[in-house]
Amino acid sequence: MEAHLHPTLTLFVFTVILAICFPAIWCQETRPFDVCGQSVECGGIPIDYPFWGSDLPAYCGHPGFQLTCESNVPLLNYQSVNYRVLDTNTSTQTITIARKDLWANICPQFLYNTSYSSLFFQDDNFGQRNVSLYYECNTDLRLKPLGANFKFTCNVNDSESDGYFFRTDLIAPNMTNFLAQCKNHIDVPVNQSSAARLASTAATTEDLRSALMAGFNLQWTAPDDKCYQCIRSNGRCGSNLSLPELFVCYCDSGNFSVTCNSTNGSGGKYY
Template sequence: MHPHLFPTITLFLIIVTITLIYCPTSLRADNGNYLTCEAPFNCSNLVNLNYPFWASNRPSYCGHPSFQLDCSSNVPRINITTMNYRVLEINNSSRTLKVARTDYLDTICPAALVNTTIDNNLFSYVTSDDTNLTLYYNCLTPLAALPSPVFIQFNCSINNTNFINYYIPSSQTLLTISSICNYWVNVPVLLSAVPTAITSDAVIAAIDSGFMLEWDANNSQCDTCLKAGGLCGSDPITTSTFACHCTNGTFTSGCSAESTTPQQLAKLELT
């Protein structure tokens, strides 16, 4: 090999190495995904929605696989760990949403007695806003025989059997009532919605008002994508991994230099 070829080969290897390190891996080399996901979408009574949400009128690669909305009713719904929730509000700035359990809509006698569950990898309660109401079901002893605070008694018919049930706002009787009731269900509500009137209607209204969740749908990767001028989404092939849709293609993270406008590049240099 001629000696003068060594500098050329070395320069080529340096360029390839820098390209692999600093240029995002391309998943698709056109802007079709960007154009499809660019415009926000509406779902029932919620408008101007975008990542991480998607629906039947929105390709799944525009959102996160776990954030599909059901827009078939007046209020959108989302399924979280096999439990359905009505989506009352979405705030993209704070990455929070307000949801309410669908099985408790206008009732405190659901078909199944199950505690509220969320996917802790994707969601967390907004502890400054949320608290739990505890409802006790299938109780064996009338509370009138116990030293009790103010409470409400309500009846539910499950499998054609009537049960006596209670809501007690005080936590002081938790151990006492837990020992005489077969089931108790924790239902999150807003702190500001905790009923001051101890009535069934007040409890139902508090539950129907919903509670707050904060989401993490690859937030740090999404921030990087947005900063580079892209749109957050998912891999159009597998739809299970994060992807950044840019004006010149879809990438695993960020955007390639060709898709960054001079204004965006100046912003990147300043930050």
């Protein structure tokens, strides 16, 4: 006679098998070493250490370097301002960004200066310069020596008002009285080639728009030297799950440390 297991016993055996096997499989598939090895990108821009976001969790990057992907456009929110990420270069640790609010629009609703903390980024002398944008200026005054090239018009509170732009380091002392009558102004960095064009007395608002869309460069200060050592030891760069400000190297063995062939520094097992 053929033996049959009681349905209740069959369910029990199946449950025991899942209890034994499934956690091991789950841990193996979701451990940081595997997750941080994913190829993630947005708009053709790779998202990898020190950056994180989209499908890459925070422990695969460094705090302060989160990217979001909106309509296939990578965005970096920094100092309460959103920037479009145009390029990243891990070999030089540089990122090219452009103000989202000034993207093809020199009359934003809110005005913010561009600033960055040396804790995360530094200018690193890329030959860049600031351009100053002045808003709601006195339309009765004229900058006759400069002509009308540096003038633009914005609609503020349903009424048009004049604005002006100048490369900040080229603003002459005799212009300060005029510019002091403008209600608002902001400073925005532009890259070296854009700065050269905006230095010309023939510069136009189209040159300004092109400069703002071309963006500017920053060099990040995340511990990339440690990341290079980690990669050379066949590890994956990331941050400590418990202390995100600490760099760790996730290893195939399930350990994390400074490098995968080192027992020095902070380390442990993540599964």
